[in-house]
Amino acid sequence: MNSQTRRSYFAQTVEAAVAQARLELGDDALLVESRRIAGHEQGSAGYEVLFDSACADRSETPATSLETSGLAEQVAGLQRDLARMNALLRHLAAAAYHSDAALAPVAARLGDLGFPPELSSELVFHIERRLGRAHQREIPSERDLQRTLAAELESRLQVSPGVGRDAAARKIVVLVGPPGSGKTTTLAKLAVAAGVSQGLPAAIISTDSFRVAAADQLRSYAAILGLPFDCAETPGDLMRCLEAHRNKRLLLVDTPGYGPGEADLAAEWARLFRSRSEIEVQLVLNASTRFRDMESALAFWSSYSPSRLIFTRLDEAAGCGGILALAMSSALPVSFLCAGQSVPEDIEPAALSRLVSFAMEQEPAARAATA
Ligand SMILES: Nc1nc2c(ncn2[C@@H]2O[C@H](COP(=O)(O)OP(=O)(O)O)[C@@H](O)[C@H]2O)c(=O)[nH]1
Numbered sequence: 001m002n003s004q005t006r007r008s009y010f011a012q013t014v015e016a017a018v019a020q021a022r023l024e025l026g027d028d029a030l031l032v033e034s035r036r037i038a039g040h041e042q043g044s045a046g047y048e049v050l051f052d053s054a055c056a057d058r059s060e061t062p063a064t065s066l067e068t069s070g071l072a073e074q075v076a077g078l079q080r081d082l083a084r085m086n087a088l089l090r091h092l093a094a095a096a097y098h099s100d101a102a103l104a105p106v107a108a109r110l111g112d113l114g115f116p117p118e119l120s121s122e123l124v125f126h127i128e129r130r131l132g133r134a135h136q137r138e139i140p141s142e143r144d145l146q147r148t149l150a151a152e153l154e155s156r157l158q159v160s161p162g163v164g165r166d167a168a169a170r171k172i173v174v175l176v177g178p179p180g181s182g183k184t185t186t187l188a189k190l191a192v193a194a195g196v197s198q199g200l201p202a203a204i205i206s207t208d209s210f211r212v213a214a215a216d217q218l219r220s221y222a223a224i225l226g227l228p229f230d231c232a233e234t235p236g237d238l239m240r241c242l243e244a245h246r247n248k249r250l251l252l253v254d255t256p257g258y259g260p261g262e263a264d265l266a267a268e269w270a271r272l273f274r275s276r277s278e279i280e281v282q283l284v285l286n287a288s289t290r291f292r293d294m295e296s297a298l299a300f301w302s303s304y305s306p307s308r309l310i311f312t313r314l315d316e317a318a319g320c321g322g323i324l325a326l327a328m329s330s331a332l333p334v335s336f337l338c339a340g341q342s343v344p345e346d347i348e349p350a351a352l353s354r355l356v357s358f359a360m361e362q363e364p365a366a367r368a369a370t371a
């Protein structure tokens, strides 16, 4: 502030001094300070107010100074940008409102299936993009929504029915997963589906050394199927078993479902499985458990580097959103689906169309017919 633009006014009261200053300098002058004084030149006590008239001066020439400095153009540019952003925000808000309403049936369906909310909204977002401009003009039909949902799921799911590494001379597959997820039963089913029925010489190995009943169960399956059976208590034992069965084309290895207190043991086996490139690990999960439980199991068993997923107990699962969500979030292909206790019948190679069908609602006509 320039001292030459400042001026003092004296009066008996502050209000009177301010009124005097405003009269001379106008409303734009700035009050800088006010103070009580014992006596002024007229000899009586009162107040001094200090005003700065520079603001008043500025107010008279704003356009001129802005124009000369080029600021006017910048301000006008900013105003145009703001107007554009405003319009864009209004458009987005309208589109979001419209799409929420239009895609509500899909969001509801995904919720019913047990998809986690974060994945549901991601799917809805991508389904909306797939529907494109057309759906902004008219509400999509139920059939359009189903078709688009199916296409979106299909693009995110992978299947890879089979066992063992493609490049390996013999197939060695290890089934891991939480206790009771169906590993032993599935292993017996696989022995038939991937071995006996294909005419492949196969053998079954159990590494479940402490649960006697578990090994016995598998020994019985092996006996029924006419396959050799071995029990490997340590990683070294397993190496010897694999060597002993080197003429077999398929080796199926069962493991116990380690609990939280057996992390060291689990880690020791995980190291072995990871260190042998010919060994493939598949994670067996119970489809009737919640998505969050499957997600935790996936995190725990990830140290085994599973390369495929097997889902069991589909016959008991209320909704299959959990398995679809897990298959998507893990980015692992699904190899087999099991829907019953019968060995060897209740297993099927995973197919994309089958997985996607879990998320589909019946067509209205079919619904009416079964009602
Ligand atoms: N309903 C149903 N039961 C299954 C399925 N797979 C396994 N089971 C049953 O689940 C229980 C545990 O299976 P098991 O193979 O011993 O699990 P593991 O502990 O992972 O080896 C057994 O009673 C099996 O008969 C399935 O797909 N559907």
Ligand SMILES: [Mg+2]
Residues within 6 Å of the ligand: 183, 184, 185, 208, 214, 254, 255, 256
């Ligand atoms: Mg078992």
